[in-house]
Amino acid sequence: MSNILEWYYVIFGPKGSVYEGGVYLGKIKFPPEYPHKPPSLLMITPSGRFQTNTRLCLSMSDFHPESWNPMWTVSSILTGLLSFMLENKETHGSILTSDAQKRKFAAFSKKCNSQNPLFRRHFSELVDPNTTETSPLQEPSEPPAQSSLSTPTTPQPTTETPQVKDMRFNLFMVVVVMIMFISFINLWF
Helix, strand or coil, rough: CCCEEECCCCCECCCCCCCCEEEEEEECCCCCHHHHCHHHEEEEECCCCCCCCCCCCCCCCCCHHHHCCCCCCCCHHHHHHHHHHHCCCCCCCCCCCCCHHHHHHHHHHHHHHHHHCHHHHCHHHHCCCCCCCCCCCCCCCCCHHHHCCCCCCCCCCCCCCHHHHHHHHHHHHCCCCCCCHHHHHHHHH
């Protein structure tokens, strides 16, 4: 049974960033009152930036209903998420790792996703046929307690970087995949 309030998305690591080449699966959980209440955001693929399967505290997430704007689209939410991913600010659901570790997670992401049944079901066209091995997956180790804040914080706006141009293309691709997924769902119902 499918849940129309749960959407899966894919973010592609921008060129020139520590996430380059990475493919990151995540989930948006919309409340029944959406768009009047904000969704929760989770990252499923290990990235070295966010804890997996943990709600993320961002200004456009359910951690901050006071700053939610019903005019925000899924595209703008994912743009904000990717922008925050490229920073090193701490918040609930984030972890601190080195750039080298983030690059290792990016290189490992395709194999990780290829072994994930959700990814294979919803994004089969992105499954890398060269990563069919079934060795156990390693989750990122938990950072020390002081590296992850327990209270939500609002991310500060960032200045535009060259990575933002690649991010726009990546988000375009995410929207195309989501439209294809929704069209596919509509065929079934």
